[in-house]
Amino acid sequence: MTNQRTATVKRKTGETDVQVTINLDGTGICTAKTGIPFLDHMLHQISSHGLFDLDVQAQGDWEIDDHHTNEDVGITLGQALHQALGNKKGIARFGHFVAPLDESLIQVALDFSGRPHLSYSLDIPTQRVGNYDTQLVREFFVALVNHSQMTLHIRQLDGINSHHIIEATFKAFARAMRMATEIDPRRAENIPSSKGVL
Secondary structure, eight states, rough: OOOOEEEEEEEEOOSEEEEEETTTTTOEEEEEEOOOOHHHHHHHHHHHHHHHHHEEEEEEOOOOSHHHHHHHHHHHHHHHHHHHHHHHHHHHEEEEEEEEEETTTEEEEEEEOSSSSEEEEEOOOSSETTEEHHHHHHHHHHHHHHHOOOEEEEEEEEOOOOOHHHHHHHHHHHHHHHHSSBOOGGTTTTTSSSOOOO
């Protein structure tokens, strides 16, 4: 690997202060301190199953709720991912994975197309997992998709347990991202597009 595919992005607003560092060619080392324990757990899934080194630090207006912090972590991670990929030369570009977790089965397909789009069909049966509002899962992926400029499809094939559904989603997403961001040795010096640009 001639170019180090890493990025650090800092985002500070009147509501949150977030910093994300990502290494696409890591070994799954993760530090996540967002003030939202369940989100930290999901970030560890992205790192571990995607083999990305990830450091996420966030301060937020938790006294209101977790919404702003959750969203801004998604935004900042998306920006870091976009920056680390650079011009996307040599990447596989497309990724897909189907992850089971006990009774849950989630399908994820994605494309680093440069065109943000999210299709999301999770049916999470409870409003909360622990203290985490399950509506925030979609908000996280909306933010990440828009700022990484990926096309992302998430399909729930089976599942009745909220924790299992969400965790299987993040695991499938991680493995699809790993597939899409890995270098294809057959086109290591080329942009993976017939247009020549992504």
